[in-house]
Amino acid sequence: MTADCAITTEGLRKTYPGVRRRVAVDRLDLRVPVGGVHGFLGPNGSGKTTTIRMLLGLIRPDEGEIRIFGRPVPAELPDVIGRVGAIVESPKFFPNFTGRQNLELLAGAIGARRRRVRHVIAQAGLADRADDRFGTYSLGMKQRLAIAATLLKEPDLLIFDEPTNGLDPAGIHEIRTTMRRLADEGHTVLVSSHILGEVEQIADTVSIIGRGRLIATGAVSDIIGQRAVTVRVVVPEPDTALPVLARAGLTARVDEGALLLDGADDPACVNRLLAEHGIYAAELGVVRVGLESVFLELTQEVELGRPRRRDRRPSTQAGAA
Numbered sequence: 370m371t372a373d374c375a376i377t378t379e380g381l382r383k384t385y386p387g388v389r390r391r392v393a394v395d396r397l398d399l400r401v402p403v404g405g406v407h408g409f410l411g412p413n414g415s416g417k418t419t420t421i422r423m424l425l426g427l428i429r430p431d432e433g434e435i436r437i438f439g440r441p442v443p444a445e446l447p448d449v450i451g452r453v454g455a456i457v458e459s460p461k462f463f464p465n466f467t468g469r470q471n472l473e474l475l476a477g478a479i480g481a482r483r484r485r486v487r488h489v490i491a492q493a494g495l496a497d498r499a500d501d502r503f504g505t506y507s508l509g510m511k512q513r514l515a516i517a518a519t520l521l522k523e524p525d526l527l528i529f530d531e532p533t534n535g536l537d538p539a540g541i542h543e544i545r546t547t548m549r550r551l552a553d554e555g556h557t558v559l560v561s562s563h564i565l566g567e568v569e570q571i572a573d574t575v576s577i578i579g580r581g582r583l584i585a586t587g588a589v590s591d592i593i594g595q596r597a598v599t600v601r602v603v604v605p606e607p608d609t610a611l612p613v614l615a616r617a618g619l620t621a622r623v624d625e626g627a628l629l630l631d632g633a634d635d636p637a638c639v640n641r642l643l644a645e646h647g648i649y650a651a652e653l654g655v656v657r658v659g660l661e662s663v664f665l666e667l668t669q670e671v672e673l674g675r676p677r678r679r680d681r682r683p684s685t686q687a688g689a690a
């Protein structure tokens with residue numbers, strides 16, 4: 370079941386005490402395959418950090434099971450934690466020490482080999498600035514030093530919680546390139562984000578959550594799936610067109626005055642169909658959607674409490690209802 374997974378969770382649940390008991394993670398089943406970048410996506414407050422903290426044994430789940438490389442967590446975490454490197458909060462470094470000195474200090478503290486330092490500096494793309502003081506680093510460089518620190522103990526699995534938060538576009542690009550390179554070198558990278566455009570470009574697979582629940586998971590191309598191509602049509606009276614389209618088996622979404630027909634790929638057919646019913650399109654074309662718009666649509670449905678329809682889910686796996 371889990372042999373090819375770096376991380377699995379089954380029915381994971383966590384509530385926080387409060388005036389209204391808050392369910393942060395709700396029966397979450399995750400599958401993070403070994404190798405590649407897995408994007409862990411969801412809007413703010415959807416439960417990503419809570420999940421990651423449970424994976425790392427920092428907080429205990431109320432219910433459910435976690436396995437990392439097949440070992441139950443937290444019960445056997447000490448046996449597997451050596452294979453895991455993580456950045457959950459901003460790590461603390463000494464501002465007056467250079468990047469290299471900070472890493473040497475850390476290597477000594479965790480019993481990593483000293484000669485790893487030079488290697489991880491190169492892996493994190495910091496060779497040019499390793500001998501500058503940490504205090505002079507940009508946010509992106511600080512984050513790359515944090516990544517270098519996680520690599521000291523030669524982990525197989527890297528877990529990064531929103532590693533690009535607060536970075537400018539150049540810093541985001543650097544971190545993204547670094548994560549992709551680490552995956553290409555054979556690490557498994559789990560990266561959480563609420564900025565989908567970034568993850569779409571580097572992730573091999575993704576899990577999308579909303580309100581602590583899994584909404585969709587699988588290969589990025591599968592999640593975008595048939596929505597990759599959508600016919601967009603503008604008609605004078607959408608209310609007249611909608612039943613005509615529905616009878617032809619086309620599901621339309623209204624978007625800024627236009628109708629978007631997911632899964633339809635031939636505008637000429639749509640045009641003919643509408644014209645046969647006396648409806649003439651003012652605009653007609655094909656649009657390509659990215660993960661961002663799929664994500665927004667999926668998570669908005671959860672936020673609004675609308676039931677998720679089976680046919681709206683990606684084919685690979687679907688989350689708990």
Ligand SMILES: Nc1ncnc2c1ncn2[C@@H]1O[C@H](COP(=O)(O)OP(=O)(O)OP(=O)(O)O)[C@@H](O)[C@H]1O
Binds near residue numbers: 386392413414
């Ligand atoms: N220590 C805590 N005590 C009470 N509620 C908490 C605590 N930590 C998180 N929560 C709540 O749990 C829910 C999930 O939060 P979490 O930080 O896991 O989400 P997230 O997806 O990581 O969000 P973000 O992208 O904003 O970091 C939110 O409603 C949050 O307010």
